[in-house]
Amino acid sequence: MSSPSAYQRxxxxxAARLPDKAREVFLHPAGPTTIxxxxxxxxxxxxxxxxxxxxxxxxxxxxxxxxxxxxxxxxWSREITIAESARxxxxxxxxxxxxxxxxxxxxxxxxxxxxxxxxxxxxxKK
Numbered sequence: 282m283s284s285p286s287a288y289q290r291x292x293x294x295x296a297a298r299l300p301d302k303a304r305e306v307f308l309h310p311a312g313p314t315t316i317x318x319x320x321x322x323x324x325x326x327x328x329x330x331x332x333x334x335x336x337x338x339x340x341x342x343x344x345x346x347x348x349x350x351x352x353x354x355x356x357w358s359r360e361i362t363i364a365e366s367a368r369x370x371x372x373x374x375x376x377x378x379x380x381x382x383x384x385x386x387x388x389x390x391x392x393x394x395x396x397x398x399x400x401x402x403x404x405x406k407k
Contacts, residue, residue, distance in 0.1 A: 324371040331378025342386035351379035 285293070292314050296304050311317040327350060334342065354376025361369030 321371045324375060328371065328374040328378055331375065331382060334378075334382050337382075339385050339389040342382055342389070344383060344386050344390070347379045347383040347386060351376055351383050354379060 296307050299307055306312055307314065313319070331350070354372045357372040358369060358376055361373070
């Protein structure tokens with residue numbers, strides 16, 4: 282068997298200094314030393330950013346960015362099962378916040394095009 286990596290040694294050193302209850306949480310197979318903890322944590326950051334974009338002026342909303350986040354959330358929302366509920370629910374919220382922001386941005390752009398007139402239609406009239 283190979284020797285533990287530097288990361289594994291560091292985790293064990295930190296765990297040795299923790300109280301028993303905290304050590305159990307720290308070393309849990311889905312605890313803060315694994316991707317299973319951090320992936321949903323960072324996805325909640327995307328949700329918080331989406332909620333923050335609700336107050337952003339509508340002309341500053343990036344349709345390509347909100348569309349890609351919306352689709353990512355929708356595609357990965359299928360993971361909602363009892364075992365994967367944290368990630369699944371996070372993906373639903375990523376999708377919902379970005380559906381709202383995408384709709385706001387899209388409606389604004391459509392409204393702007395209607396107010397200014399479609400340049401393609403103006404060129405045909407000449």
